[in-house]
Amino acid sequence: MKATVERATLLKCLGHVQSVVERRNTIPILSNVLIEAEDGGLKLTATDLDIQVVDSIAAQVETGGAVTVSAHTLFDIVRKLPDGSQVALDAAEEKMTIRAGRARFSLSTLPKDDFPMIGETDLPTSFTLPGETLAEIIDKTRFAISTEETRYYLNGIYMHVSEGKLYAVATDGHRLARVTLDPPAGSDGMPDVIVPRKCVSELRKLLDETDGDVEVGLSDSKVRFRVGTAVLTSKLIDGTFPDYSRVIPTGNDRLLKIDPKTLSQGVDRVSAIAAEKTKAVKLTLDTDKVILSVTSPEMGEAKEEVEASYSSEGFDVGFNAKYLLDILSEVEGDVIDVHLADAAAPTLIRENDEANALYVLMPMRV
Incomplete structure (x- = not known):
């Protein structure tokens, strides 16, 4: 196999396929990328037996053929080659030579026939x-x-x-x-x-x-x-x-309307002293405000008050700060609806009744 390809094109293609290859493999062939050269292009395939990625790029092919070579090693080599360089690939007799400018590498190869493929069957x-x-x-x-x-x-x-x-x-x-x-x-x-x-x-x-x-x-x-x-x-x-x-609640009748960014920043701040294992933060709901608090036996206490729209009966509810922050990072808009029932029931969070995404968060004892 002999082919020449532009470095940026090859790097992008290798980036697509090499990330499915596990760093540690007990089966040597699974560490490799399959490179197939045919008229006008290269086809690269990588797999971990559960996932397979195939990508194709344009290349000058002098001699067709197929070879497998270490995916991560080839990716690292091409990544370190000079921008704009032409990369010449030449495979023969269990070796593949890579040339670009004055750099030359020789890598061991394994036969194409040993490379496992996930069947190309039609999917109904x-x-x-x-x-x-x-x-x-x-x-x-x-x-x-x-x-x-x-x-x-x-x-x-x-x-x-x-x-x-x-x-x-x-x-x-x-x-x-x-x-x-x-x-x-x-x-x-x-x-x-x-x-x-x-x-x-x-x-x-x-x-x-x-x-x-x-x-x-x-x-x-x-x-x-x-x-x-x-x-x-x-x-x-x-x-x-x-x-x-x-588990998606339908009867949560206490509605809290709040700016997700302000809530997120407050939770992030007070959770700085939360125990690493539980990351528990308490929300005390009161008329048109939420008090965020964390009490840590080792570190001390933190409190922050956040403005909100809330008119139901006040109560306390605890959440894992990380889980709450994950949800708040994905919601958009200036106001979100938080539907609550009590301190033990699942809480429903969504941007509004029309939004295509909804989130359910289980409370925790605080």
Whole structure:
């Protein structure tokens, strides 16, 4: 295989594929990126057996062929090459030579035939979403994805169509985030799917570089996203997402209207002395104000008063400051609606009744 490619083009493509490769691998071939040279271009593929990313770039191909080489090493080399340089790739006899200007590298390779591929099967459900919409879905939900491996069915974003709406939901049992959309054409009858956390993370990186539409393909076991020239394919989480609708409160009759930025800054300040383990902050609700307070046996006390619109009976409620800040960082607008019931009931947070995103936060004892 012999090909020449512009350094910036190769670096961007390697950036797309190499991040799915785990730093520590017991199977050597999984540390590698597959490079295939064919007429007028290079195709790069990387996988961890659960996720696969393929990207294609234009290149001058002298001799076609395919080879696999360490993904992270190649990425580091190309990243350190001079801007604007032409990179010559030449693979033969278990070695790949990389030349750019006066720099020359020789890397060990492994045979293409050993490289595992996630099947390129047709996926029965396919639809298109604007990249901006998909990025918004991810940003408004992914912070609530569980990291507890024992509850693997919560380790992703649950997407399903119900009653004429497309829902994207994430929860870790302490907080829940849900985004509601009009379903795109072609999504009728789509299977209920749980898109894994790593896939969500890789997809979000790709979305930063496109402002076009994204093609989504789905089956019961796989999802595929076409983002620009890149194709991300992932296995889905094989599990049943719990009936989350039961934890979304409908009868919370105490309404607090407050500026999310002011609340966020106040919570951030008082939580500076909160115990690292619990990060508990107490909200004391009173007529048209909220008093934020933290008491720490080791550090002392902190208090801050925040203006708000509130006319119901006053009471105290405690929240994990980090969880509350995560939600407040995603809401937009100058006022949010916080629907409360009592100190033990789930709290509902949304921008307003028309907003497409809602959040549920479980209180904690303070």
